[in-house]
Amino acid sequence: MLGRRGALIGAGAMLATAAQAQGRGNWPDRPVRLLVGFSAGGPTDFAARILQDPLQHLWGQPLVIENRPGASQMIAAEAVAKSAPDGYTLFLSTSTLTANPAVFSKVPYDTIKDFTPIVIIYSSPTVLFTGPDQPYRNVQDVIAAAKREPGMAAATSGVATSGHFATEMFMRAAGIELTHVPYRGATQALQDVMAGRVPITFSTLSGAIALAREGKLRPIAVAAPRRTPSFPDVPTMAEQGIQIRDTSPWYSFMGPAGLPQPIIDRIVRDVQGLLKRPDIVRRIEESGGVVEGEGPVDFAARIPREIAINTELARTANIHID
Structure with missing residues (x-):
């Protein structure tokens, strides 16, 4: 009887040790899912795909977006x-994560x-x-025009976006009144600014860089x-006398709560290593x-700090968004 109990205890210990070893060194031993909260083809999707192939090579497993x-x-x-904290479901998160609790009356998670x-990949000014x-x-020039014409229109890609927050802070820092004109995405907002229907917009560089390079913005x-390295001759707001908080969207890897430290360490090491590769740095900078x-x-x-500021x-x- 004692021998059987000892065998069961020994088997349980072996299983626990094997599970710990998997968390330490064998991850990943099957495909990893990376969830992206936006459609394919946009800046967030780009942030996921720029590291997809090199991470698959390092991990020896598919990274399925x-x-x-x-x-x-x-x-x-x-x-x-709601996923298991085993490293096989990851999240390509953006700074929208810290804006949502500030503007939505109900968020389905804490x-x-x-x-x-885990790690922030890059930001887009x-x-x-x-x-x-x-x-x-x-x-x-913009401030002077807004003082001559209170309520001057300012386009953004939508309510509670980084552009919207920047617009609100700009108004308060400059002592001017603008009329926020939110669009359903950046494309139409930028088109109306290019056409002169709206005079200004705060937009992420990644969404507008091609148009700016073509001289359309x-x-x-x-x-x-x-x-920004993309337009080194363009000064910051602070250099032009206006102090506002940085609203640059960031793109990151996150996981569910309770992710084992060895898996965190592995992802951080691999991602930070890839961010030193000149070819990857060049692609990120070329995208804005x-x-x-x-x-x-x-x-x-950073997360609770940004939530407090956004709130x-x-x-x-x-x-607010209902």
């Missing part, structure tokens, strides 16, 4: 939050408790653009702490991005 668009990425986020922040036929060459200020590589400790601290701004500017 699943696009689950809708509800400001909350559909994909909820699926990840943004802080239900996820494991929010930039103040105007049309090529507009007279504005800098921020002060004029970048006049970077709403980020530093200039800025390489980040921020690891889990700093990333985890206060949403309250002040009366930004």
Whole structure:
């Protein structure tokens, strides 16, 4: 009897040791799903696919990208939050994650408790653009025009986007009144700015870089702490006398809460290593991005800080989505 009990205990210990070993060193031993909360072809999808092939090579397993668009990425986020914390379901998250709790009355997960922040891949600066036929060459030109014409229109890709937050902060910092004109996505907003129907827009560089390079949009200020390599001659908002918080969207890997530390460490090491490769850096910068590589400790601290800032701004500017 004792021998049988000892054998059972020994077998249980072996199974536990095997499970721990899998968490430490054998991950992944099957395909990994990467959920993306937006449609294929956009900036978020690009952030997933730029690392797909090199990570598959490093991991020896397929990295399967699943696009689950809708509800400001909350559909994909909820699926990840409810998945097993085994490293086989990951989330290509964006900074929308920290805006949603500030503007939606109900979010189907706890943004802080239900996820494991892993690593930020890159960010894309929010930039103040105007049309090529507009007279504005800098921020002060826009401020002067807005003071002459209170309520001047400012387009964005939608309510509670990085462009919307930047617009609200710009108004308060500059002491001007703008009329926010939200569109259903960046494409139509940028088209109307190019055509002169709306004079200005705050837009992510990744969504507008091709048009700006073609001269169809004029970048006049970077709403980020530093200039962008894509347009090094365009000064920041701060350099032009206006201090606003950085609203640059970021793109990251996250997992469900409770992800084992060895898996976190593996993903961070592999992603940070890839972000040092010149070919990957070049592709990110050509798309309008800025390489980040921020690891889990700093990333985890960023999330509640951004939620608090976004919540206060949403309250002040009366930004909400039912």
